[in-house]
Amino acid sequence: MLTSSEQINVCSFGGGPGNDLFGSMLAFELAKNNTGVIANVNYNLFEWIDTWRPIVEHVSTLSGKNINYQHADLQKPLRDGENDCISDLLKSRVGESFLFLFSFVVLESLVSRQDGKIRHSENLLFDLLDESFCNPGIDAKFLILDAGKGMCGSLRATEDFVQERNFRTKC
Numbered sequence: 001m002l003t004s005s006e007q008i009n010v011c012s013f014g015g016g017p018g019n020d021l022f023g024s025m026l027a028f029e030l031a032k033n034n035t036g037v038i039a040n041v042n043y044n045l046f047e048w049i050d051t052w053r054p055i056v057e058h059v060s061t062l063s064g065k066n067i068n069y070q071h072a073d074l075q076k077p078l079r080d081g082e083n084d085c086i087s088d089l090l091k092s093r094v095g096e097s098f099l100f101l102f103s104f105v106v107l108e109s110l111v112s113r114q115d116g117k118i119r120h121s122e123n124l125l126f127d128l129l130d131e132s133f134c135n136p137g138i139d140a141k142f143l144i145l146d147a148g149k150g151m152c153g154s155l156r157a158t159e160d161f162v163q164e165r166n167f168r169t170k171c
C-alpha cells in the first residue's frame with residue numbers, strides 16, 4: 001500500500017534498455033490514477049555495459065523522470081568495488097523503501113545447470129536478499145521475472161534459487 005509521504009527507490013538490475021523501469025513508472029501512474037497517491041520515486045538502473053545509456057536517456061526525457069544509470073556487476077558481491085554505487089545508495093537511503101527489479105537477468109547471468117543441479121556463485125542478488133532479511137533498516141521488495149531459458153531450466157529454477165537463499169540466509 002503506497003502512501004504519499006513514502007520515498008521509494010526503484011532499482012532495476014541488468015536494467016538496460018529500461019523496459020522494467022518504464023513498466024514501474026506506468027505502475028506508479030496507474031496507482032496515482034486509481035488511488036490518488038502520488039509516489040515519490042527515485043529511479044535507478046544498474047548495468048555492466050554502457051550501450052543502453054542513450055536509449056535510457058531518451059526514456060528519461062520522454063517520461064520526464066530522472067533515471068540514474070550506473071555501472072554494476074550482478075555476478076560480483078555487494079562489497080565488490082564495482083558495486084560501490086549500490087552500497088552507497090543503500091547507505092544514503094536508510095529508512096526509505098526499495099523495489100528491486102531483476103527482469104530477465106537471473107537465469108541469464110546468475111544461474112546455470114550442471115547434471116540437473118542449479119549452480120551459482122556469490123552474487124549481488126544473494127547479498128541484497130541477505131541485506132533485506134538481516135537489516136531492519138532496509139524495507140525492500142523484490143520483483144524477479146524470468147521466462148526461462150533452455151540452458152538453465154525454467155521459471156522454477158529462479159524460484160528454487162531464491163527459495164534456497166531464503167532458507168540459508170545468515171541472520
Ligand SMILES: C[S@@+](CC[C@H](N)C(=O)[O-])C[C@H]1O[C@@H](n2cnc3c(N)ncnc32)[C@H](O)[C@@H]1O
Nearest residue numbers: 014015016019047048073074075103104105109
Ligand atoms: C535480457 S536483458 C533484460 C533487460 C531488462 N531487464 C528487461 O527485462 O527487458 C539482460 C540485461 O542484463 C544485463 N546483464 C547481464 N549480466 C549482467 C551482469 N553480470 N551485471 C549487470 N548487468 C548484466 C545485460 O547487459 C542486459 O542488458
